[in-house]
Amino acid sequence: MAKIGVDVGGTFTDLILEIEPEKVFVHKVPSTPADQSIGVLKGILEICEIGGISPSDVSLIVHGTTVATNITIEHNGAEVGMLTTRGFRDIIHIGRHKRPHNFSIQFDVPWQSKPLVKRRNRIPITERLLPPDGRIETPLAEDEVRAAVEKFKENGVEAVTICFLFSFLNDSHEKRAKEIVLEGMPDAYVCTSSEVVDVIREYERFSTTAMNAYVGPRTSRYLRNLAKSLQEKGIQAELRVMQSNGGIATVETCSEKAVTILLSGPAGGVIGGRYFGEMAGQPNIITVDIGGTSADISTIPETGIKIKNPRDTYVGDYPVLVPMIDMITIGAGGGSIAHLDEAGMFRVGPRSAGADPGPACYAKGGTEPTVTDAQVVLGRLDIDRFLGGDLPIDFDLARKAIHDRIAQPLGMSLEDAALGIIKIINSNMALAIRSNSVARGIDPRNFALMPFGGAGPLHGTALAEAVFAREVIVPPAPGITAAIGLLVTDMKYEFTRSVLAVLNSATQDQLDAINKAADDLTAQAARQLEQDGVPAAAHQFTRIAECRYQGQGFELRAEMPAGALTMDNKQVVMNNFHEQHRMDYGYAFDDGNVEIMTLRIIATANVEALKWPRLEAANGTSIEPAYLYSRETIFDSGEKLETPRYDRLKLKSGHQVPGPAVVIQHNSTTLVPPGYVAKVDDYSNLIVSRT
Structure with a gap:
């Protein structure tokens, strides 16, 4: 059974194909912003060819899309x-x-x-x-x-x-x-x-x-047209869509409730980050997904992926009461444009060159300097190795853009201007990481930082230094990690109903009303799963009471016990709420009145997860076969060093790559600065730490 995950980003569309357990192919194609389905279809056909299968052999396609997100951002x-x-x-x-x-x-x-x-x-x-x-x-x-x-x-x-x-x-x-x-x-x-x-x-x-009505017509048209286009190409696979809560759903459901996929694209990256973090034996992960347009940041403690508090679920400054993975997004990516503002201040982002025209070095008409152009000038991206050589880049155009727009106006050298671009964008991302961790009572020193996306591994060590993260974990296919996340998550639907009751003083009649509402929602959830072809034996339900201390403004989730809520077990819900409040805010009022505001039934059905292949052991062999060549590279300290390049696909489990080094693969490039070493684990993760 062949499965494909396809994630659309601002610059590239990422794909992964699993033909059978531990037989995996990855691929990238340029995104097509005018109609995302063009790039999606092109990528699917190409990755089928790479994997040596017919498109008709694909049984499942899981899609992460930014169609609904872009509508809210562009106000169209x-x-x-x-x-x-x-x-x-x-x-x-x-x-x-x-x-x-x-x-x-x-x-x-x-x-x-x-x-x-x-x-x-x-x-x-x-x-x-x-x-x-x-x-x-x-x-x-x-x-x-x-x-x-x-x-x-x-x-x-x-x-x-x-x-x-x-x-x-x-x-x-x-x-x-x-x-x-x-x-x-x-x-x-x-x-x-x-x-x-x-x-x-x-x-x-x-x-x-x-918001659902605002994004619904275009989103539903896009999803249904994509499904139709796939069928016209002989692809009869089931099409599923990633939702903001980290679960997947059918095209029909996401068309009717388009508001549930506003964060469809970034959600896959968080799921993929958790997946590889578990493989690396590190349950505490800070994911930093840096693409061409934005950086999506999420903190994942060992208790699991966090869902945003309802008071924080905003998209484009509009409140949207749907469950969303707890993450923040800033305008920081490979395509972020460096510029001087009206006061002459040196800034980077949030405006991006996107996929078209893209950075100046793409030679597609772009003239403004971007983060990618700075990486090229600093020698961290080799012009003949970008995307495995599939996308030639022009060093002279990158140099001219930075010189004309930044270096010359500020009286700086070209290299200092390029380093300035990198330092500013890293500072912006470090501030965002702290706001999602330190500002919420989480100590990054207990976490590994996982950079991915096409641009992520170039920034990983600098960001880890800035926030004092324990180490850096670069997943096996950084540029495809969000697409990988699409194939390691389950079907998930959530149904809610407001039921108000103060648990401390709740009467039996009030508990009966809560139980009836929970039963009604469970039946509704079961019908949805049945419509999607999930047999009753595979249904799983989690009951959540969204509670607050009486008089508070917003709620937190507290898991309910199995079976009916009774006078004997209502204390379990109250204790769960106290504990959640303590985790989120550092304190709890154990004697306070706990009020249920909303019941939430989460219906899930397991989907067989992608099995990532184990890497061949090095058994004491040298990394010399992975060596490509050496070139001058400028690091954040300003040092210009002759730096070896290594082919990541030729590294084996147990190999160690000492810095300075650049590790190259088709979908991303990893920078290992002086004083660091990158160790390869059993699943191809690069664990980068200080020597």
């Missing part, structure tokens, strides 16, 4: 209409009155300056439900819904979101309004808040549902 989503309860038309404009920058009088409020739904398309509807049971106070004015549909058609609306107050208690009005909208606009993309995120907090619920 659908024209959205919203139906909402009369009097609440401006909820998504008002928000929570949070100031992005407390002491600035010139800040931008994205949800107001770039609203997901224009005010003229937010139409109030007469209806009203009341808490705590969702009883109908004012029936739905169906004629107003029909009039709104006509208005939407006049305004060119292609997606409609329906968000009524207290619909998480009773969704009958939202369901009926959706039926009416589809009668008048059968081709529209329509979603309700109770379908997308059935939880309390009207602003976050409205914003999340609006």
Whole structure:
């Protein structure tokens, strides 16, 4: 059974093919930003040829995509209409009155300056439900819904979101309004808040549902067109998509809930980082995925991959209440552009040259200096070895870009300007690493730093020094690690419902209501897995109570015991919450009142994971067969040293590569500075540490 993982980045599309256990091929092709599916299809056909199989032999394709992410960043989503309860038309404009920058009088409020739904398309509807049971106070004015549909058609609306107050208690009005909208606009993309995120907090619920409608039409078209294109090429494989929570789902599910794949691309990298960290025997990992456009950073303690707190789940400055792997993204990559700002300050990023035109050295029309150009000038990237020679690069163009835009205006030497670019980008990434670790009570000295992505291993040791990480682990195929993560994760769906109860004083009736809600959600999750062809025997369910201390603003996850929640075992949930609070904040109120806000059922089905091949043992042999040649290379200290190059594919388990050295492979290049040594483990990881 052949399986393919394909991850689309800003510059390159990465692929991995597993034909049988421990028989693996990797490949990279340039991304095609105008239509990602072109690069995806090209890469799939090429890697099948590399592996010597027919495309029809592929049974599973798992895809990580940035389509939904790019829509939010570029603000080019659908024209959205919203139906909402009369009097609440401006909820998504008002928000929570949070100031992005407390002491600035010139800040931008994205949800107001770039609203997901224009005010003229937010139409109030007469209806009203009341808490705590969702009883109908004012029936739905169906004629107003029909009039709104006509208005939407006049305004060119292609997606409609329906968000009524207290619909998480009773969704009958939202369901009926959706039926009416589809009668008048059968081709529209329509979603309700109770379908997308059935939880309390009207602003976050409205914003999340609006985001789903904003990215939904283009995302669903992309996924369905990709599936169709694969079939036209004779590829009948099941197509699965990586979600923001680290699980995979079907095209149909991700099309209906496009908001769940906003972080589809970066999630695969975190999963892949954990996979190789476990192989290297290091459970505490800081992953740094540096591609052409951005750097994605996540801290993974031995307890496992962390999911963001709901208060932090923002995408493009918009709150999105869907589970996301805890990571941060900054504009720092190989294509990040070095420039002088209006005040003459030397800056790098966040703007990127991307795949087109790319860095100046690509000779595709780019003239601005980038991080990649700096690596070329410093002799760390060899012009005839980039991507195994598949992508020739031009040293003179890199030199001219840095000289004309940075070195000459600042009166610096070319080498100092190039080193400055590297030092600035490393400083930016080190600050981001600290914000995801030290600022959250995690000591990087107990963690290994794992750099990957095409550019990651060039920066690994410098970043580890900056944050005092224990060592550097460079995975076997750094440029493909995110794609590898796609083949080592499981199917996963999450279903939620708001159920409010203070556990300390909960009555049996309240516990019965919680148990009924949990059973309903479990049945809903089981139906979803069955629709995806997963037999009942393979279903796995985890029950989570999202709790807070009574009066707190947001919740933390606490695992619930198996079976029904009872007076005897409710303390287990409370203890789990106290422990989670202690882990996240360093303290807990063991005698405090614990309030359940939301039930979450996580449904999973295991997918057979990729088996990475073990490496042949060196058995005392020399690394000489891996030696390629030596060239001058400039290191962060400013030293210019004659530095040997080694072919990573010829290194064996147990080999040690002393610095200074450059280890070259098709999808990435690893820099080993003076005073360091890179040791090869049984699974081809390079463990880089001080000598």
